[in-house]
Amino acid sequence: MSSLSSSSLPSSAAAIVLAAGMGTRMKSALPKVMHPVLGRPMVSHVIAGAEGLGLSPVAVVIGPDMAPVQKVVAPHPTVEQTERLGTAHAVLQARALMEGVNGTILILYGDTPLIRPETLHNMITLREQSRAGVVVLGFRPDQPGAYGRLVTDAEGHLQAIVEAREATPDQLAIDLCNSGVMAVDGSALFGWLDRVDNANAKGEYYLTDIVALACADGRLCCVVEGDEDELLGVNSRVELAQAEYIAQDRMRTAALENGATLIDPETVYFSHDTVLGRDVMVGPFTVFGPGVTVADGVDIKGFCHFEQCTVASGATVGPYARLRPGAEIGVDAHIGNFVEIKKAVVETGAKVNHLTYIGDARVGSKANIGAGTITCNYDGYNKSHTDIGAGAFIGSNSSLVAPVAIGDGAIVGAGSVITGAVDADALAVARGRQESRPGWAARFRAAMQAKKK
The missing domain is CATH 3.90.550.10 (Spore Coat Polysaccharide Biosynthesis Protein SpsA; Chain A)
Known part of the structure; x- marks a missing residue:
């Protein structure tokens, strides 16, 4: 240690x-x-x-x-x-x-x-x-x-x-x-x-x-x-738990002494090689698996899980975020609640704030990824890459079917399934056309009530 x-x-x-x-x-x-x-x-x-x-x-x-x-x-x-x-x-x-x-x-x-x-x-x-x-x-x-x-x-x-x-x-x-x-x-x-x-x-x-x-x-x-x-020599599972407790306590103390803030220290769990910078704020119930480096000034809002990833200075992560192996979070990027990042680069100032999976991808600087977006990176046999350009906006509940590239500044309409390249500054909408039938709902309810008589 x-x-x-x-x-x-x-x-x-x-x-x-x-x-x-x-x-x-x-x-x-x-x-x-x-x-x-x-x-x-x-x-x-x-x-x-x-x-x-x-x-x-x-x-x-x-x-x-x-x-x-x-x-x-x-x-x-x-x-x-x-x-x-x-x-x-x-x-x-x-x-x-x-x-x-x-x-x-x-x-x-x-x-x-x-x-x-x-x-x-x-x-x-x-x-x-x-x-x-x-x-x-x-x-x-x-x-x-x-x-x-x-x-x-x-x-x-x-x-x-x-x-x-x-x-x-x-x-x-x-x-x-x-x-x-x-x-x-x-x-x-x-x-x-x-x-x-x-x-x-x-x-x-x-x-x-x-x-x-x-x-x-x-x-x-x-x-x-x-x-x-x-x-302490470990000869049983009880002693193994005791050793883990002592080791975690040492890591928590070292993190605090080196300038990090742990809101509830006993609920934060470290690995042997966890690195936290100065002025890092760590919320409760956060787990750092092996291979994690967090730079200065990062705000981790709690209930997060990290493993084999890096977080650059000024970023915000969580609550309830999961950074998996290969995640690289850039300066001042935002990773929000129930977001999972795997083998992907989220560049400076980009935002992935809600209920989203980003895997095998690049999210360009200051891009904004809407809630419920998924990079569809696996076809059952191979992993493919998604490239989202700088300043792009991905509407909520969109599926990006890799391999695919979204150009700088492009906009993807909410609910779209994108299977081909989107040019820079273009709008891409890929969803069924909405159809409205006046009075249909009232007639449907009347017919259903009649069947109950």
């Missing part, structure tokens, strides 16, 4: 992202790390954080049959953990991909998408400057529960990580807990992992055991503390 320049890091660093778990508590055929937060998979947030810090290589440990994860993390390399024998075993699978890395190796988790880049930066900086063997990211939750405890000495240096099920009562009283995220000396990591055994309650190879091994080798181990919210 935010990024830091890698230039401020003391030396090169790499990352291993653990993403092999299916997440049975998610009750989903989709791998756990593929579930979205802010409109993109959780693992993509983790990868983006590593990329923002300039970490290289970034290796991802996946499980069997996880082609979707492999695809979404590309071009970063993946390695398969065929047997799930614990976190130490998972990290060991990336040994070949980390060959030659002697700086810091950051160990991250694909189901922990909310860690701030600043926190990871602090971990790497501390490890490099102190020459620590291991730096662990800790936190102090309100309910430590099943979290592993970080055992420190009088000087605050980390001595060991104890799993909750193997902790003594005194250790369980410790409120400093393990997030699982580590920054480790790359020249020593795999040597320590080779020495980890599985003599524990779960019979697994714990990554946490490398802290005691590092201390036994005389290496300093340290703790960096993070906020509980940023260290």
Whole structure:
């Protein structure tokens, strides 16, 4: 969600992202790390954080049959953990991909998408400057529960990580807990992992055991503390909803701090890449899907939905408007209630104010599109383009059957079905001729009443 320049890091660093778990508590055929937060998979947030810090290589440990994860993390390399024998075993699978890395190796988790880049930066900086063997990211939750405890000495240096099920009562009283995220000396990591055994309650190879091994080798181990919210690991749909709530709250706060106004912030929903300019006004119940950029001074009147579109400065959108992929709304353009725009350019000052569908089209500068107008862009097999010239006026309830061009300044009469080109400054009317039959309605009613007798 935010990024830091890698230039401020003391030396090169790499990352291993653990993403092999299916997440049975998610009750989903989709791998756990593929579930979205802010409109993109959780693992993509983790990868983006590593990329923002300039970490290289970034290796991802996946499980069997996880082609979707492999695809979404590309071009970063993946390695398969065929047997799930614990976190130490998972990290060991990336040994070949980390060959030659002697700086810091950051160990991250694909189901922990909310860690701030600043926190990871602090971990790497501390490890490099102190020459620590291991730096662990800790936190102090309100309910430590099943979290592993970080055992420190009088000087605050980390001595060991104890799993909750193997902790003594005194250790369980410790409120400093393990997030699982580590920054480790790359020249020593795999040597320590080779020495980890599985003599524990779960019979697994714990990554946490490398802290005691590092201390036994005389290496300093340290703790960096993070906020509980940023260290939320997602293992269920409930936790996924919690992560989304936290992420949305961050995006809303950032939008407000950067100069946008949200009338009812908790009803506005963002994606990870939403961009709002200064003095943007956002009404309630507005949803920004991925790929949306809104320039300065735009007025969004609420109950709108945006996805993969751009809105230029001074435009007005909504209420109840939908901008679909490829919509480009120009400077000072008006998009009104119950209007849908898809793969179309609405140029400067144009107005599409009511109950209208514009797809695969260009609406020229200062054109005015009447209520109920439809660009008929699809014939069941192919999409075709509609071109509406600058200053054109399209009367209400008109259908423009693509491919078709309406010239600059042309007028289309209300209720027309336009199937051919309309010249600039011409009037086009294409509808049945009105016929009036005096007295017909009265005679009809009398005949119907007579049938009821």
